[in-house]
Amino acid sequence: MMTGTLYVIGVGPGDPELLTLKAARILRDIPCICVPKGRQEGSSLALSIVEKTIDIKDKEIIEAHFPMRKTRGQRTEHREQNTATSTHPSPCKGEGKGGGNSLYSDNCELDTKWNETVEIVLSMLTRGIDMAFITIGDPAIYSTFFYLYDRLLELNPDLNIEIIPGVSSINAAASRAGISLGLADEKIAVIPATYADNLKEILEGFDTIVLMKVHRVFDKILKTLEEMNLLNNSIYISRAGMKDERIFKDLRDMKEEDLNYFSMVIIRK
Amino acid sequence: MMTGTLYVIGVGPGDPELLTLKAARILRDIPCICVPKGRQEGSSLALSIVEKTIDIKDKEIIEAHFPMRKTRGQRTEHREQNTATSTHPSPCKGEGKGGGNSLYSDNCELDTKWNETVEIVLSMLTRGIDMAFITIGDPAIYSTFFYLYDRLLELNPDLNIEIIPGVSSINAAASRAGISLGLADEKIAVIPATYADNLKEILEGFDTIVLMKVHRVFDKILKTLEEMNLLNNSIYISRAGMKDERIFKDLRDMKEEDLNYFSMVIIRK
Numbered sequence: 001m002m003t004g005t006l007y008v009i010g011v012g013p014g015d016p017e018l019l020t021l022k023a024a025r026i027l028r029d030i031p032c033i034c035v036p037k038g039r040q041e042g043s044s045l046a047l048s049i050v051e052k053t054i055d056i057k058d059k060e061i062i063e064a065h066f067p068m069r070k071t072r073g074q075r076t077e078h079r080e081q082n083t084a085t086s087t088h089p090s091p092c093k094g095e096g097k098g099g100g101n102s103l104y105s106d107n108c109e110l111d112t113k114w115n116e117t118v119e120i121v122l123s124m125l126t127r128g129i130d131m132a133f134i135t136i137g138d139p140a141i142y143s144t145f146f147y148l149y150d151r152l153l154e155l156n157p158d159l160n161i162e163i164i165p166g167v168s169s170i171n172a173a174a175s176r177a178g179i180s181l182g183l184a185d186e187k188i189a190v191i192p193a194t195y196a197d198n199l200k201e202i203l204e205g206f207d208t209i210v211l212m213k214v215h216r217v218f219d220k221i222l223k224t225l226e227e228m229n230l231l232n233n234s235i236y237i238s239r240a241g242m243k244d245e246r247i248f249k250d251l252r253d254m255k256e257e258d259l260n261y262f263s264m265v266i267i268r269k
Numbered sequence: 270m271m272t273g274t275l276y277v278i279g280v281g282p283g284d285p286e287l288l289t290l291k292a293a294r295i296l297r298d299i300p301c302i303c304v305p306k307g308r309q310e311g312s313s314l315a316l317s318i319v320e321k322t323i324d325i326k327d328k329e330i331i332e333a334h335f336p337m338r339k340t341r342g343q344r345t346e347h348r349e350q351n352t353a354t355s356t357h358p359s360p361c362k363g364e365g366k367g368g369g370n371s372l373y374s375d376n377c378e379l380d381t382k383w384n385e386t387v388e389i390v391l392s393m394l395t396r397g398i399d400m401a402f403i404t405i406g407d408p409a410i411y412s413t414f415f416y417l418y419d420r421l422l423e424l425n426p427d428l429n430i431e432i433i434p435g436v437s438s439i440n441a442a443a444s445r446a447g448i449s450l451g452l453a454d455e456k457i458a459v460i461p462a463t464y465a466d467n468l469k470e471i472l473e474g475f476d477t478i479v480l481m482k483v484h485r486v487f488d489k490i491l492k493t494l495e496e497m498n499l500l501n502n503s504i505y506i507s508r509a510g511m512k513d514e515r516i517f518k519d520l521r522d523m524k525e526e527d528l529n530y531f532s533m534v535i536i537r538k
Contacts, residue, residue: 010440017291020281020436021322024290053290138436140443140450149447163444165436165510167289167407171279174409175432178418181409182459189475190457198474205467206458241434 003160004130006121006152008145010138010166014045014242014262016052018167026164027054027132034121034133036144037063046134062120064133065113066144118151125152125159138168142192142212169262170210173240177247179268181208193217193265199224209267215259222251230267238263272429273399275390275421277414279407279435283314283511283531285321287436295433296323296401303390303402305413306332315403331389333402334382335413387420394421394428407437411461411481438531439479442509446516448537450477462486462534468493478536484528491520499536507532 007026012018019027027033027050035047050056124131135143140163152159170190174181182188186207191199193211203209203224214221214236225231236248238260248254251265276295281287288296296302296319304316319325393400404412409432421428439459443450451457455476460468462480472478472493483490483505494500505517507529517523520534 010436012289013434015291017294018289018434020287020289021293022284022286025286138440138444140440140448142451142453143449144452146449146452161447163447165282165287165440165444167279167434167436168440171407171409171434171437175407175434178430178432179409180412180415182411182461183413183415184411185461185463187461187471188459190451190459192451192454192456194454202456202474205471 002128003158004125004128005160005162006125007130007132008139008149008161008163009132009134010143010164010168011046011049011134011136012167013137013169013172013240014049015172016049018172018241019049019053020164020166022164023166024053027134030059030130030132032060032062032124032129032131034062034064034131036133036135037065046136049136050134062117062131064117064121064148065110066117066147067111067114118148118155121148122152122155122159126156135166136169137172138166139163140165141168141170141190169240170212170264173210173237173264173266176240176245177235177237177266179235179266181210181266181268193221200228203228203230203267207269211265211267213261213263214265215261215263218254218259221265225251225265225267230269233269234265234267236263236265271397272427273394273397274429274431275394276399276401277408277418277430277432278401278403279412279433279437280315280318280403280405281436282406282438282441282509283318284441285318287441287510288318288322289433289435291433292435293322296403299328299399299401301329301331301393301398301400303331303333303400305402305404306334315405318405319403331386331400333386333390333417334379335386335416336380336383387417387424390417391421391424391428395425404435405438406441407435408432409434410437410439410459438509439481439533442479442506442533442535445509445514446504446506446535448504448535450479450535450537462490469497472497472499472536476538480534480536482530482532483534484530484532487523487528490534494520494534494536499538502538503534503536505532505534 007030009023009026011023033056121131133145135145139145149161152161188208189202189206190210190212191202193214194217211221225234231251234251236251236254238246239262246258246260276299278292278295280292302325390400402414404414408414418430421430457477458471458475459479459481460471462483463486480490494503500520503520505520505523507515508531515527
C-alpha cells in the first residue's frame with residue numbers, strides 16, 4: 001500500500017496573505033492538519049493564520065506534542081556526533097511508582113504525549129493518509145518540527161516528507177522595518193538572545209545581527225547595545241505584519257509591557 | 270495629487286508556487302513592473318517566476334539599472350557612519366571630455382542609467398501610478414533594491430513604499446536539503462563566501478553556517494571544510510526548488526561545471 005505524504009508547511013509570520021500559493025493549495029486539498037501544541041501561543045497562531053484563508057471545518061486537526069527540552073538536548077548531541085544512536089525519549093521511570101516529584105511527572109507526561117504524537121502521525125501516513133504539519137514562519141528557522149522529522153525517518157526511512165518553505169518572521173520584520181539584512185558582502189548573524197554568551201564579539205564581527213527571543217533578557221541586551229554605542233542602529237520588532245505589530249526605533253522608549261514572545265531586535269551597522 | 274505606491278515584492282526562490290498570496294494579488298492588479306537589470310541572470314529570473322503565474326502581457330515592464338560597486342561601497346560607508354550625507358553616485362567627470370579609459374566610460378554609462386532608473390520610478394510614483402519592483406527570494410536578503418530604496422526616500426521622504434517579504438533562497442535550500450537552520454538555542458551565520466576572511470572562526474562559533482555565492486571560491490571553501498573536518502556536515506545546494514536544482518551531500522563529488530551562481534553551502538554541526 002502507498003504511504004501518505006507528510007507536507008511540512010511554513011505558514012508565514014502571521015499575515016494570512018503571506019501564505020505561499022503552494023501552502024494554500026496543499027492546505028485546501030489535505031484532509032488532516034497536524035498543529036504543534038506548545039506552551040507558547042505559537043501553536044494556535046499557526047492554525048489561526050490558516051483558518052483565515054482556508055476552510056478547515058471538515059478537516060481532522062491533530063495536536064502534536066513535543067519532548068521536553070532535556071530530550072531535545074540529547075537529540076542535538078546525537079546529531080552532532082553523527083551517530084545512528086536511537087533518539088528515544090528517556091523512558092518514564094516514574095510511571096506506576098505512585099508519586100515522585102511533580103517536575104518528574106510532568107516530564108513523563110510530556111514524553112508519553114510525544115510518543116503518542118509520533119505513533120499517530122506514523123500510523124496515518126502508513127495507512128496512506130496525506131497530512132500537513134503547519135508551523136509559523138519557515139520550518140527551517142527554529143521550528144520544533146525537526147524533532148518529529150528525525151524521529152519519523154528513524155522509524156521509517158522511506159516515509160514521504162516534503163518540506164514547503166515559508167516567509168520567515170525574520171524577513172517579515174526586516175520588511176516592516178524597511179531595512180536590508182545584508183547587501184553585497186555583508187555578514188548576517190541570527191542568535192537566540194537567551195544564550196548569547198559572546199554577544200559583544202558577534203556584534204563586532206557582523207554587519208547585521210538578529211537577536212531572537214529577546215523578551216526575557218531585554219535589560220541585558222539594552223545595556224550591551226548602549227555600551228557598544230549601537231542603540232542608534234537597533235530596532236525592536238514584535239509580531240511583524242500582524243495586527244498588533246509593534247516597532248520601536250529607539251529601544252529606550254520601551255516599557256516592560258511592550259515585550260512580547262514573538263519579538264526580535266535587529267542591529268544593522 | 271496622490272502619489273502611487275511602490276510595492277517591493279520578493280517573488281521567492283524560483284518555484285512559481287512559492288509566490289505569496291499577497292505578491293500574486295498585487296502583481297495581478299499592478300499596471301507596471303520594475304525588474305532589476307543585472308549582469309547576472311537574476312533579473313530575468315524574477316520576471317520568469319512571475320510570468321508563470323501572472324499574465325503580464327498588458328503590463329508595462331521597466332528595467333532598473335543599479336550603480337557600480339564602487340558607489341555601493343560609498344553607500345555602505347554612509348550608512349555605517351549614520352550621516353545624512355548625500356549618496357549621489359559620483360558625477361561622471363569623463364563626460365564630454367572625449368575619451369578616458371574604457372573602465373571609466375563603463376562606470377559612467379552605468380551611473381547615467383542608474384540615475385535614469387531613479388528618475389523614471391520617481392516620476393511614475395509622483396504621477397500617481399502604482400508600481401511593483403520584483404526581486405528573487407526575499408528583498409531583505411542581498412537584494413540590490415535597497416540602493417534604490419535609500420535613494421528614493423532621500424529625494425522624497427514621503428513616498429509610499431511597501432515591502433512584501435518573500436521566501437528566501439536560504440530557507441528554500443534548507444527545506445530541499447531536509448535540514449533545520451537552527452533549533453532551540455542554536456546560532457546561525459549567513460556570509461558571502463567571497464569575503465569570508467575569518468571563515469574558520471565563524472565555522473567554530475556557529476551551529477549553522479550558510480555560505481552564499483560559493484561558486485567563485487569553491488576550492489578554498491572545500492579545503493577549509495576538509496581541514497576542519499566538517500565535510501560530513503556540509504551540503505551544496507544550487508537553484509533550490511527549480512527544475513535544474515542540484516544537491517550534493519558530499520562536496521568531494523562535485524565538478525567545476527556543477528558550480529552555479531545561485532548556489533550555497535550549508536554547514537550544519
